[in-house]
Amino acid sequence: MLKQYRATLTFIAIVVFLISVGYAWLGPVRATSAVLSGLTLAALYFLLGAGLSLIFGLMDVLNFAHGIIFMIGAYIGYSLFGNPRLFTNTLPLILMVVAGALVGVYIGRPLRAWEARRRQLPADAPPLRIILSRIAPSVLLALLAVGLLFWGTRGFPLNRLIAFEPTATGGAVPTAQAQEPLSHMAVRLVGMMVAGLLLGPVLVREKRLEARGPFWKTLVVSLILSAVAAIVLWTRDPAERFMLGLSVDVRFVLALLAGAATGALLGVFIETVFIRSFYGRPVTQLVLTLGLMFIGVELVRAIWGKEGRPPMAVPSLFAESCRSPNLIAWLSERCSSIDVLGRAFPTYRLFIILIGLVILIGVWILLRYTRLGMIVRAGVQDSAMVEALGINVRRVFTLVFALGSALAALGGVVAAPFVGVYPDMGGAFQLQAFIAVVIGGMGSYIGTAVGAIILGLARAFGDVLVTGGIPLPWTEQVLRASPAIARASTVLIMAIVLLVRPAGIFGQKE
Amino acid sequence: MKTLITRLPLALGKWKWELAVLAVLVLFPFAAGLTIGKPDALPPEVRGLERLARLTETGPAKFWQGMVIQMLILAVFAISYDLLLGYTGLLSFGHAMFYGTGGYVIGILLKHFHWPWWAALGMVVLVAVLQSLIFGTLSLRVRGVYLAMVTLAFAEFFYILSEAGDFRQYTGADDGLHGIYVHPAISPTDYRLRFYFLTLAFFVVAYLAARRLVNSPTGRVMVAIRENEQRAAMLGYNTFTYKLVALIAAGLLASLAGCFNAVYNLGVTPAVLGVGTTIDVLAMTIVGGVGTMTGPVLGAAIVHLLGYWLNRLFGPIWTLLFGAAFVLIVVFLPYGIVGTVRARSFQWRTGWRRWMQLLGLRRETPVR
Numbered sequence: 001m002l003k004q005y006r007a008t009l010t011f012i013a014i015v016v017f018l019i020s021v022g023y024a025w026l027g028p029v030r031a032t033s034a035v036l037s038g039l040t041l042a043a044l045y046f047l048l049g050a051g052l053s054l055i056f057g058l059m060d061v062l063n064f065a066h067g068i069i070f071m072i073g074a075y076i077g078y079s080l081f082g083n084p085r086l087f088t089n090t091l092p093l094i095l096m097v098v099a100g101a102l103v104g105v106y107i108g109r110p111l112r113a114w115e116a117r118r119r120q121l122p123a124d125a126p127p128l129r130i131i132l133s134r135i136a137p138s139v140l141l142a143l144l145a146v147g148l149l150f151w152g153t154r155g156f157p158l159n160r161l162i163a164f165e166p167t168a169t170g171g172a173v174p175t176a177q178a179q180e181p182l183s184h185m186a187v188r189l190v191g192m193m194v195a196g197l198l199l200g201p202v203l204v205r206e207k208r209l210e211a212r213g214p215f216w217k218t219l220v221v222s223l224i225l226s227a228v229a230a231i232v233l234w235t236r237d238p239a240e241r242f243m244l245g246l247s248v249d250v251r252f253v254l255a256l257l258a259g260a261a262t263g264a265l266l267g268v269f270i271e272t273v274f275i276r277s278f279y280g281r282p283v284t285q286l287v288l289t290l291g292l293m294f295i296g297v298e299l300v301r302a303i304w305g306k307e308g309r310p311p312m313a314v315p316s317l318f319a320e321s322c323r324s325p326n327l328i329a330w331l332s333e334r335c336s337s338i339d340v341l342g343r344a345f346p347t348y349r350l351f352i353i354l355i356g357l358v359i360l361i362g363v364w365i366l367l368r369y370t371r372l373g374m375i376v377r378a379g380v381q382d383s384a385m386v387e388a389l390g391i392n393v394r395r396v397f398t399l400v401f402a403l404g405s406a407l408a409a410l411g412g413v414v415a416a417p418f419v420g421v422y423p424d425m426g427g428a429f430q431l432q433a434f435i436a437v438v439i440g441g442m443g444s445y446i447g448t449a450v451g452a453i454i455l456g457l458a459r460a461f462g463d464v465l466v467t468g469g470i471p472l473p474w475t476e477q478v479l480r481a482s483p484a485i486a487r488a489s490t491v492l493i494m495a496i497v498l499l500v501r502p503a504g505i506f507g508q509k510e
Numbered sequence: 511m512k513t514l515i516t517r518l519p520l521a522l523g524k525w526k527w528e529l530a531v532l533a534v535l536v537l538f539p540f541a542a543g544l545t546i547g548k549p550d551a552l553p554p555e556v557r558g559l560e561r562l563a564r565l566t567e568t569g570p571a572k573f574w575q576g577m578v579i580q581m582l583i584l585a586v587f588a589i590s591y592d593l594l595l596g597y598t599g600l601l602s603f604g605h606a607m608f609y610g611t612g613g614y615v616i617g618i619l620l621k622h623f624h625w626p627w628w629a630a631l632g633m634v635v636l637v638a639v640l641q642s643l644i645f646g647t648l649s650l651r652v653r654g655v656y657l658a659m660v661t662l663a664f665a666e667f668f669y670i671l672s673e674a675g676d677f678r679q680y681t682g683a684d685d686g687l688h689g690i691y692v693h694p695a696i697s698p699t700d701y702r703l704r705f706y707f708l709t710l711a712f713f714v715v716a717y718l719a720a721r722r723l724v725n726s727p728t729g730r731v732m733v734a735i736r737e738n739e740q741r742a743a744m745l746g747y748n749t750f751t752y753k754l755v756a757l758i759a760a761g762l763l764a765s766l767a768g769c770f771n772a773v774y775n776l777g778v779t780p781a782v783l784g785v786g787t788t789i790d791v792l793a794m795t796i797v798g799g800v801g802t803m804t805g806p807v808l809g810a811a812i813v814h815l816l817g818y819w820l821n822r823l824f825g826p827i828w829t830l831l832f833g834a835a836f837v838l839i840v841v842f843l844p845y846g847i848v849g850t851v852r853a854r855s856f857q858w859r860t861g862w863r864r865w866m867q868l869l870g871l872r873r874e875t876p877v878r
Contacts (some may be wrong), residue, residue: 289790294785298833442655491664
């Protein structure tokens with residue numbers, strides 16, 4: 001009986017301990033707002049950690065680029081919210097590359113098949129022939145494509161598009177012309193399409209050389225994509241006016257959706273290109289995702305600049321600058337803060353907690369009561385067995401990867417009005433999510449939630465204590481430090497957990 | 511004495527590649543001074559050997575000496591990482607921690623506490639051993655993916671500490687620690703040739719020490735742990751202790767390398783502790799060849815040059831391109847240069863023989 005509920009009891013004991021220490025030290029008023037702050041952080045850590053933990057549980061892969069997805073989601077949402085012009089100008093280019101690549105993959109298959117045949121040389125062939133057989137035409141095409149990509153984007157006014165002060169923080173609607181004339185953009189579109197076509201053969205998988213489906217289907221999809229690109233470009237001015245004319249709430253929801261969708265796409269991209277190809281080589285997978293983490297930060301720095309942005313504007317429900325006495329009054333007054341035992345607490349943070357709860361319950365229902373959830377849970381237990389039962393586990397992997405990444409990106413957009421966006425946010429939040437996952441136990445969904453709550457509470461109390469000053473015993477001095485120290489000290493919590501229970505509270509023993 | 515003389519050619523033959531590289535490295539500053547140095551910068555009355563030595567401190571010769579100094583330091587760093595990843599099979603993402611901490615310790619002691627250099631160096635060793643002991647006892651409790659994650663978290667801990675404003679008077683916070691006092695006799699700015707040979711000596715000692723460790727019985731157990739930890743444990747080895755030994759050795763070497771790096775640059779910045787440094791050392795080890803002694807050295811030279819050229823050609827965007835290059839290297843060169851050469855050398859040799867035979871230069875039948 002006791003053994004069965006040991007993990008749950010440990011969790012409750014830790015939380016009760018943290019909260020009672022906090023109350024004893026700070027008094028009920030400050031402690032209550034610290035608890036609420038802690039739950040806010042916990043919700044964000046959970047959104048990041050859930051994906052990490054699910055992906056790890058299912059396929060034993062730890063995605064070090066998860067924090068980057070969180071950050072890119074935040075940046076995409078932020079930009080869509082305040083600066084739609086960036087998208088109306090860049091989206092067509094990306095769509096054209098994809099449209100070209102779709103056709104390119106189809107045409108590239110015979111080429112790759114020919115290459116694969118040619119590479120089968122005897123082991124003692126002359127060195128020159130070996131070298132020559134390696135220099136495949138598709139590699140040359142790829143180089144040409146990369147060159148064309150560079151040439152096609154040369155001089156693209158990305159900096160002006162970005163620097164365009166966005167309305168994300170409630171600023172004025174932009175009037176200056178930062179975009180290129182349509183004729184230039186049309187030339188770029190063609191360049192991107194050709195680059196995609198040339199890139200196609202490289203994207204063909206050697207194991208899947210036979211074409212699937214008739215050619216006209218691919219062609220139609222590609223044409224539709226190109227048409228969408230052209231329409232987006234053609235209507236970029238009215239579209240921007242329309243977007244900025246929408247209410248803040250609608251734009252916020254759009255930002256959430258766009259962030260989550262970007263996250264899911266990025267997740268699918270990372271899974272298919274970097275994870276699936278290296279199945280069975282865990283070190284390579286880890287090193288690759290670490291490299292992606294590095295690239296992601298540098299990419300965001302190169303595109304959006306090294307400096308962060310101030311917090312995004314909040315939806316109208318949290319916008320009025322006043323203080324509501326209670327929750328019901330808040331719904332009608334739409335105040336930015338609410339009265340908690342005589343202290344003001346920002347209402348937007350309550351919204352973050354709500355989002356965290358909704359996702360927690362939603363994913364739990366998905367895992368518990370749907371067929372997909374059943375497969376996932378079975379896959380966590382024994383994925384080889386599930387595969388033997390005739391279920392395409394690989395497809396489930398991709399789906400879960402996309403889901404986890406979408407959750408992370410969603411968390412990023414939700415966090416943007418709370419902490420703003422900055423290039424280090426991915427690393428900072430990922431570190432805390434790692435620690436939460438280690439505390440809770442890798443691969444356990446409930447464990448992640450528990451770890452996030454413990455860590456969030458510890459962080460919140462730590463912040464209050466460290467910045468408020470801890471009186472040292474037996475001396476008159478007060479230990480005071482910056483929030484950075486509080487952030488770093490969570491690593492010590494992880495160290496303690498590793499010493500006491502290396503597998504985490506809810507983790508199974510190795 | 512007699513045995514020494516008779517054995518000398520044998521020893522020379524065994525070490526011929528190492529000795530050749532060493533000779534090149536010893537002669538490099540003088541060759542650079544003679545070819546790309548600026549003789550006009552020197553007064554004409556300086557003659558003979560003194561002129562040769564002063565020539566190495568002029569113009570591009572001095573710059574390229576600096577490049578080689580950095581390569582040697584990075585080579586030691588990469589060797590230390592290879593002791594973990596290549597020989598013991600521990601994937602640590604926190605190796606930048608040792609490198610940066612070594613730099614910060616010696617920088618703070620020399621700049622703010624005015625310790626003599628030998629005491630500061632002793633302190634670096636002490637701190638490195640203590641740090642790797644604590645780090646090892648905590649993080650070696652977990653394996654594989656967990657280890658990578660936990661080590662990354664520990665490294666981030668030190669990164670945050672180095673950036674925190676609380677210790678600004680010592681670490682300089684996000685500006686970094688600058689203006690380390692170095693004894694003028696070995697100052698890397700005024701007497702770069704001396705510093706060059708100091709670094710070279712450090713590199714040689716570190717290389718020999720790492721080689722000795724790898725070839726010792728302890729090193730064999732480390733390799734056994736890499737291959738199959740459970741089997742090593744079954745044979746009666748306390749694998750935790752051996753992993754800890756590997757970690758301490760690696761941490762010590764990395765700390766000393768970081769200490770040289772700080773002295774050479776006369777400063778340390780938080781970026782040295784960041785994840786970028788770990789990426790660098792991973793790239794070096796992988797490019798050269800994981801699990802070899804010469805690989806990391808080669809990799810350090812190549813990666814450092816690659817970074818330099820990318821920076822020259824593309825400006826501030828080079829870090830992004832370096833990251834892309836890193837990913838491509840991991841994908842397309844998983845065994846590194848040395849590893850690939852070793853795997854293919856037989857194939858290449860037989861291929862070469864066939865060529866010779868085809869051209870009529872050799873008559874023997876190829877090995878099948």
